[in-house]
Amino acid sequence: MTNEATPTVVAEVACPLCGHACDDLGVDTAGAALAVVANGCERARQGFARLGVISPAATPRIDGRQASLDEACAEAARILAASAQPVFGGMALDVGGARGAMELADAAGGVIDHMNNEFGWRASRVVQDGGGINTTLAEVKNRADLIVLVGTDAVSAQPRFFERCVWVQETMFDLQPASRRIVYLGAGLDTAPGHSPDGRAPDVFEFDLNRMPEALSLLNALLARQPVAGEAPLGIALARWQELAEALRAAKYSVIVWAAPAFELSQVDLNVSAIVGIVRKLNTTTRCNSLPLAGNDGDLSMGAVHIWQTGFPMRTSYASGTPQFDPVHNGIDRLLATGEADALVWISSLNDRVAPPACGVPTVVIAPPSQQLDAEPRVFIPVATPGMHHSGHFVRTDKVVTLPLRALRASSLPAAGQVAAMIAARLGEVKA
Ligand code: SF4
Structure with a gap:
């Protein structure tokens, strides 16, 4: 339009x-x-x-020298054919790119991981083990009267969260958006967007983010009406914590917002599990939901395609011919660090700021011309960007909407999924 x-x-x-x-x-x-x-x-x-820039000068490269697309795909296929354990990383892709990446990883007998997955798999495991109740952006916008942001300011992950979901002009029901209460848990957060349009300040419970497990345990205990020790847990008056617990009980529809990468890595499971506990307790008497902020770098798009096609999340190996899910063993950073992986394919059409790891194994990079590189890979194949040069689909943070992406201008570069499929076809020829 x-x-x-x-x-x-x-x-x-x-x-x-x-x-x-x-x-x-x-x-x-x-x-x-x-x-x-x-x-x-x-x-x-x-x-x-x-x-979105058009890069007519961008061409594939082999060892830094200009090559045709066909030559680059053939070289990538040779690398994969010679590899005993290739790994596939990056994966900041739309749905079409993810489908191509899956086809290639399957053909090569590789392992797929996403650049955000070090945090993501830990959070997912909690929900796999015990379930969880998440909400949607529409529900937040139309119903949330109390929003508690746990260790995140939301805008660092998703900059327009408050503009589009919180301080909106109108809602579908009788909630007055400006009357919502905003609470932040943790220090070092950008709390300015949490001020209401009429200037009401948010409540900020400021404490070291590494102490989040204590804070969430405290809230769980107060919601369970258990005794807690001390007059000022985490340096904040107990009365404030008690008031927050009461406010959560009294809210008609509270939302607990969190983002796994905002947590200290070793605490992700603990924090997500505590959030799930809070939500579960509150839903015995009122409504409360969790909203994980995910989907950045296409992680939910890639994750959705992986689950549709295999029934498993990422960190699945195709080496045996059947998918083998093992999130601890199949982290590609670990496989590269231990020398278990002997080739890396980095595919990323949506994030050109995260460089592929310099890992000492033959590396194929399929990414936009602007991709940051710490070292020249064996093969570099520039690709177009979904939603700018070609159409596609993208899974939103709440997973209930897959948005169509539009082609805004033509590019002579292929889509990442097309390149992956071309390499897979070449690999088939090499193996035949
Ligand atoms: S989807 Fe795009 S415009 Fe919206 S908050 Fe994220 S980066 Fe900004």
């Missing part, structure tokens, strides 16, 4: 640059770079400008 007054501006563009997946951007396609001119955030403005 174009705005008639400015025919180069495309309206209602969906953004794949974080899991919030806003679908209201206006993007001007006239210049060399794509310019976000309506809505959007700074991450979107920078990302569309950098990833």
Whole structure:
């Protein structure tokens, strides 16, 4: 859809640059770079400008030398054919890219992992073991009267969270958005967006983020009406904690917002498990839901395709011919560090800022021309970006919406999924 007054501006563009997946951007396609001119955030403005640029000079490379796409795919296939245990990382992809990556990893007998998965698998394991109750962005927007942000300010992960879900103009029911109560747990958070439009400040329970397990245990104990020790747990008056527990009990629809990468790695399981406990307790008398902020770098898009196709999450090996899920063994950082992996394929069309690990094994990088690299890989194949150069699909943070991504301008570069499928076909020829 174009705005008639400015025919180069495309309206209602969906953004794949974080899991919030806003679908209201206006993007001007006239210049060399794509310019976000309506809505959007700074991450979107920078990302569309950098990833949406047309790079006619970008060509595949083998050992730093210019090569044709066919030559680069053939070399990548040779590397995979010679590998006993290839690993596939990055995976910041839309659904189509994820399908291609799966096809290639399966053909190569590799292991797939996502750049965010060191945190993600730990959080998922808690829900696998004991279940959990999550909500959607629409429910937050229309129903949440108390929002508790646990160790995250939300906007660091998903910059327009407050703009699109909290301080909105209207809701579907009788909730007045400006009356919502906002509570932050933890120090070092950007609490400015938590101020209501009429200037009401949020409640901030400021303490070292590494003490989050204590804070959540305390809340669990208070909600269970158990005695707790001390007059000022974590340096905050017990009366404030008690009041928060009462507020959660009294709320009609509270939401606990968290983001796994905001937690100290070794505490992810503990914190998520405590959040699940709080939500479970509160739902015996009122409504409370958890909202994990995920989907950044296409992690939910990749995760969804992986589950659809195999029944397992990522960190699954295809080496035996059947999928073998083992999140502890199959972390690709671990496999590379121990020398168990002997080739790396890094596929990422949505995040060009995270560089592939410099790991000393033959490396194939399938990424935008602007991809940051710490070292020249054996093979580099530049690709187009979904939602900018070609259409696609992207799974939002709450997993209930898969947004269509639009092609805003043509690129001569192939999509990541196409490249992966081409290498898989070449690999089949090499093995035959
Ligand atoms: S909040 Fe996320 S999805 Fe929305 S415009 Fe910013 S980067 Fe894009």
